[in-house]
Amino acid sequence: MKHIMLASILAGALAMPAYAADYSIMAPAAPGGGWDQTARSLQTVLQQEKISKRVQVMNVPGAGGTIGIAQFASQQKGNPNAIMVGGYVMVGAILTNKSPVTLKDVTPIARLTGEYESIVVPASSDIKTVADLVAKLKANPGAVSWGGGSAGGTDHITVGLIAKAAGVDPTKINYIAFSGGGESLAAILGGQVTAGIASYGELESQIKAGTLRLLAVSSEQRLEGIDAPTLKESGLDVVIQNWRMVAAAPGITAEQKAAIVADFDKLDKSKGWQDTLKTKGWQDTYLTGPAFEEQLAKDIAATETILKDIGLVK
Amino acid sequence: MSVDTPKTNSVQRRPDWAALVIAAILLIVAGVILFDVSRLRDVGGYSQVGPATVPSWIAYGLIGLAIWTIAAAFRGDFPVREKQEVKPVVWIVAGLAAQMLLIRPLGFSIATGVLFVLTAAGFGARRIWISIPIAIVICLGIWWVFDQVLSLSLPAGPLENLLQ
Amino acid sequence: MSTFDFLLQGLAAAMLPMNLFYALVGVTLGTMVGVLPGIGPATTVALLLPVTYQLDATGSLIMFAGIYYGGMYGGSTTSILLNTPGESASIVTALEGNKMARAGRGGPALATAAIGSFVAGLIATLALAFIAPYIVKIALVFGPREYFALMVLAFITVSSAFGDSTLRGLTSLFIGLALSLVGIDQLTGQSRLSFGVPDLLDGIEVTTMAVAMFAIGETLFIAAQGATAPDKIEAVKGSVWMTGQDWARSWKAWLRGTLIGFPIGAMPAGGAEIGTFLSYATEKRLSKHPEEFGHGAIEGVAGPEAANNASAAGTLVPLLTLGLPTSATAAIMLAGFQQYGLQPGPLLFATNPQLVWGLIASLLIANLMLLVLNLPLVGLWVRLLTIPKPWLYAGILLFATLGTIGANPSVFELGMLLLFGLVAYGMRVFGYPIAPVIVGLILGPLAEQQLRRALSIAQGDIMTLFQSPIAAVLLILAALALIVPLILRSRGRGDVLTQMAASED
Numbered sequence: 001m002k003h004i005m006l007a008s009i010l011a012g013a014l015a016m017p018a019y020a021a022d023y024s025i026m027a028p029a030a031p032g033g034g035w036d037q038t039a040r041s042l043q044t045v046l047q048q049e050k051i052s053k054r055v056q057v058m059n060v061p062g063a064g065g066t067i068g069i070a071q072f073a074s075q076q077k078g079n080p081n082a083i084m085v086g087g088y089v090m091v092g093a094i095l096t097n098k099s100p101v102t103l104k105d106v107t108p109i110a111r112l113t114g115e116y117e118s119i120v121v122p123a124s125s126d127i128k129t130v131a132d133l134v135a136k137l138k139a140n141p142g143a144v145s146w147g148g149g150s151a152g153g154t155d156h157i158t159v160g161l162i163a164k165a166a167g168v169d170p171t172k173i174n175y176i177a178f179s180g181g182g183e184s185l186a187a188i189l190g191g192q193v194t195a196g197i198a199s200y201g202e203l204e205s206q207i208k209a210g211t212l213r214l215l216a217v218s219s220e221q222r223l224e225g226i227d228a229p230t231l232k233e234s235g236l237d238v239v240i241q242n243w244r245m246v247a248a249a250p251g252i253t254a255e256q257k258a259a260i261v262a263d264f265d266k267l268d269k270s271k272g273w274q275d276t277l278k279t280k281g282w283q284d285t286y287l288t289g290p291a292f293e294e295q296l297a298k299d300i301a302a303t304e305t306i307l308k309d310i311g312l313v314k
Numbered sequence: 315m316s317v318d319t320p321k322t323n324s325v326q327r328r329p330d331w332a333a334l335v336i337a338a339i340l341l342i343v344a345g346v347i348l349f350d351v352s353r354l355r356d357v358g359g360y361s362q363v364g365p366a367t368v369p370s371w372i373a374y375g376l377i378g379l380a381i382w383t384i385a386a387a388f389r390g391d392f393p394v395r396e397k398q399e400v401k402p403v404v405w406i407v408a409g410l411a412a413q414m415l416l417i418r419p420l421g422f423s424i425a426t427g428v429l430f431v432l433t434a435a436g437f438g439a440r441r442i443w444i445s446i447p448i449a450i451v452i453c454l455g456i457w458w459v460f461d462q463v464l465s466l467s468l469p470a471g472p473l474e475n476l477l478q
Numbered sequence: 479m480s481t482f483d484f485l486l487q488g489l490a491a492a493m494l495p496m497n498l499f500y501a502l503v504g505v506t507l508g509t510m511v512g513v514l515p516g517i518g519p520a521t522t523v524a525l526l527l528p529v530t531y532q533l534d535a536t537g538s539l540i541m542f543a544g545i546y547y548g549g550m551y552g553g554s555t556t557s558i559l560l561n562t563p564g565e566s567a568s569i570v571t572a573l574e575g576n577k578m579a580r581a582g583r584g585g586p587a588l589a590t591a592a593i594g595s596f597v598a599g600l601i602a603t604l605a606l607a608f609i610a611p612y613i614v615k616i617a618l619v620f621g622p623r624e625y626f627a628l629m630v631l632a633f634i635t636v637s638s639a640f641g642d643s644t645l646r647g648l649t650s651l652f653i654g655l656a657l658s659l660v661g662i663d664q665l666t667g668q669s670r671l672s673f674g675v676p677d678l679l680d681g682i683e684v685t686t687m688a689v690a691m692f693a694i695g696e697t698l699f700i701a702a703q704g705a706t707a708p709d710k711i712e713a714v715k716g717s718v719w720m721t722g723q724d725w726a727r728s729w730k731a732w733l734r735g736t737l738i739g740f741p742i743g744a745m746p747a748g749g750a751e752i753g754t755f756l757s758y759a760t761e762k763r764l765s766k767h768p769e770e771f772g773h774g775a776i777e778g779v780a781g782p783e784a785a786n787n788a789s790a791a792g793t794l795v796p797l798l799t800l801g802l803p804t805s806a807t808a809a810i811m812l813a814g815f816q817q818y819g820l821q822p823g824p825l826l827f828a829t830n831p832q833l834v835w836g837l838i839a840s841l842l843i844a845n846l847m848l849l850v851l852n853l854p855l856v857g858l859w860v861r862l863l864t865i866p867k868p869w870l871y872a873g874i875l876l877f878a879t880l881g882t883i884g885a886n887p888s889v890f891e892l893g894m895l896l897l898f899g900l901v902a903y904g905m906r907v908f909g910y911p912i913a914p915v916i917v918g919l920i921l922g923p924l925a926e927q928q929l930r931r932a933l934s935i936a937q938g939d940i941m942t943l944f945q946s947p948i949a950a951v952l953l954i955l956a957a958l959a960l961i962v963p964l965i966l967r968s969r970g971r972g973d974v975l976t977q978m979a980a981s982e983d
Contacts, residue, residue, distance in 0.1 A: 467884070
């Protein structure tokens with residue numbers, strides 16, 4: 001028993017070299033989810049590429065990240081070593097949960113990666129194009145059931161935007177929220193719902209196997225290696241990206257902020273990070289500085305409008 | 315365990331007050347549910363079972379159970395309770411409360427050490443000058459294994475910072 | 479190459495001494511973390527996955543399989559010995575297992591859990607290897623209305639199997655249902671019973687509840703007995719190993735548990751707990767010793783433990799054949815597989831046979847390693863019970879809170895532990911059973927969501943619930959489970975049934 005313990009401790013110690021603390025990253029989600037994976041990948045790469053000596057990851061799960069952001073903004077004020085992972089889902093969660101702490105209360109640093117939404121139907125469906133789907137939606141919005149992730153999330157918002165762009169009342173959409181990616185995908189595959197919506201990565205293997213038909217993706221331009229039009233080309237002016245970002249604590253100085261941005265610039269260019277993006281299937285949508293802040297403000301405003309239109313936010 | 319406690323067959327004239335209190339609690343819970351869901355909006359659904367429907371069913375169920383409990387209380391249908399000693403329970407509750415309050419400022423080892431000592435005291439091990447240091451050493455060891463080696467993040471305090 | 483050749487090749491690779499060592503390390507690490515109440519296999523795998531990245535593909539797959547099985551088994555040990563289930567799938571194990579441990583039969587309880595897990599894991603992994611594509615087709619037929627019917631069946635069979643008073647059993651169940659309402663309503667995004675507290679928006683964590691209700695409630699209850707209770711539990715009465723009779727009573731339960739757990743695990747919205755609930759209810763109904771249930775019936779440990787493990791292998795069916803992560807654990811595994819270059823999906827078995835069969839072989843080896851590691855330790859584990867009470871219970875609370883703090887280091891969560899620990903203590907004092915609270919907490923939201931989804935898809939047509947043949951059959955079974963015992967009892971022929979359902983005080 002004793003040497004088993006020893007072996008296990010050794011194996012664990014391999015994973016964690018002992019340096020002095022440097023960055024501490026908060027993942028506002030439970031271990032295992034997308035934000036946690038981002039935080040843990042950042043931990044690995046920042047250490048590997050010697051950008052930071054020692055990186056710690058802390059999980060503060062709950063309520064779409066709003067518990068995490070509230071804690072981060074109040075406890076880390078002025079701490080130049082504190083980093084928080086976040087994402088587009090947080091924008092919606094802050095609005096629907098009426099969170100008193102918003103992304104304005106932290107210091108956004110950079111957008112790291114992003115995924116685009118894809119609209120699919122089962123291969124056996126008589127819907128062949130976005131135009132077919134829109135025609136059905138216009139005829140009877142209730143008859144088109146959409147399977148996707150939780151209410152008020154990126155999938156739901158996208159469906160709301162599609163309805164609005166097609167000239168259909170967004171409050172009339174028949175959106176069926178499922179708890180996890182797997183559950184909604186099962187419902188789409190089983191033909192339980194008319195159409196499905198999820199990030200491309202979740203559906204990729206089914207689309208390639210021909211069990212699902214990809215109607216469109218939500219990117220600005222066509223995506224490399226994906227044989228489908230954008231929603232824009234299909235006549236619906238909808239562009240949406242489910243991005244993940246990092247933010248620093250509020251109340252840090254301009255120099256401290258510049259130093260963190262410089263570290264993440266280095267990270268984005270590093271081979272370690274590019275390799276991680278590839279193995280995880282994450283798109284590199286790195287954006288920083290004023291361009292990022294402008295994009296963020298635009299996304300927040302658009303999200304608030306559509307959530308009001310759907311009726312999820314008063 | 316409690317499920318095995320002997321049941322009373324004696325004819326009780328007095329109602330069982332504890333059972334009446336339980337019934338009251340059930341009614342209060344039902345009332346809170348009904349009050350809370352009355353403000354929900356039925357948005358975007360084509361189902362006639364909306365966000366407030368199932369909670370209302372549950373609330374009505376609780377009301378029914380409360381009435382049943384009141385009937386049982388007057389019939390003396392409740393099991394006889396074994397005598398409970400309050401003191402040890404207070405020790406342990408104090409330990410859990412202390413851990414909750416101390417974990418942020420003082421870190422995992424001290425807070426959990428206090429819980430350990432107070433729980434042991436609740437069970438009769440009252441020689442605190444022995445158990446405190448032992449508890450804190452055990453907790454530090456556990457903290458080291460789980461936080462440093464197995465990457466579970468446990469809050470650090472002054473003692474943990476010495477080890478890092 | 480035929481599938482069988484691939485499997486043999488995978489097994490040969492997994493049997494290399496170095497890989498066996500990795501399996502051992504994985505199982506040990508997984509057990510160490512999984513043993514913490516409040517930390518289930520999902521969190522265990524998420525936390526330990528980075529350790530496996532250091533190894534080559536085969537080695538890391540094997541260590542990963544070890545961590546997964548270790549994390550799952552760790553929960554049963556504490557359930558049986560200390561009545562502190564670490565995660566929702568081992569709650570049922572605590573019901574009979576802890577009674578056995580208290581009666582000096584902890585050894586056989588641990589052994590039947592370990593061997594049952596092994597047998598179920600073995601059968602289910604082989605089923606995964608050979609009939610996964612067929613199983614998954616059936617699983618996909620299940621939509622919201624079929625799941626709703628399944629939940630109704632689970633509610634009815636399970637609620638008749640808990641406790642000896644209908645009033646108190648139902649009250650416990652409704653307390654669980656009421657608590658399950660807390661948080662954001664998944665289908666409309668509105669918060670219910672959260673009173674503006676952000677920490678409540680995600681609802682009440684089942685694991686937190688299980689730890690509070692079992693570990694803390696139990697500790698308080700034992701402490702309140704004071705000096706009247708015996709100071710020590712006799713750790714071993716009779717043999718520490720399973721007797722012939724134990725074997726005779728266990729093996730059928732293992733097989734039935736596997737049969738129930740595997741398909742339910744394979745269903746995209748099944749969930750491991752439901753398999754354990756149904757297995758417990760089945761064993762109670764079929765047992766020749768129904769009077770022992772509630773006092774330490776070995777079938778009540780053997781069946782649910784087998785169901786738990788079989789459903790874990792069942793989860794891999796949609797994951798490997800469709801790329802569908804249907805549980806938190808599966809979602810993390812998906813992330814892990816991508817790291818090893820596996821892209822789960824419909825083409826996986828065709829494009830990547832070596833890795834798939836390597837994984838299946840790894841699962842078989844890890845399963846075996848778990849048995850090898852744990853059977854000899856049974857005697858040692860049982861000795862835990864001989865620790866003097868003050869230190870034993872101080873240790874239980876230490877580990878119970880450690881798990882909760884590790885999963886979510888928040889003061890609020892610790893406050894919930896204390897509050898619901900006190901509630902559970904009160905319930906024990908007044909003879910309310912604890913398990914139905916957890917059943918309500920788990921099944922309530924599932925049933926509600928599936929009902930509302932089904933109705934929403936059908937645009938409000940309530941007949942949709944009966945129009946699918948599978949749903950109709952499940953609902954008829956549920957109705958029979960409710961009515962038949964009533965008829966039998968009213969005719970005075972239901973002696974055995976009365977005992978089982980024991981509804982009158």
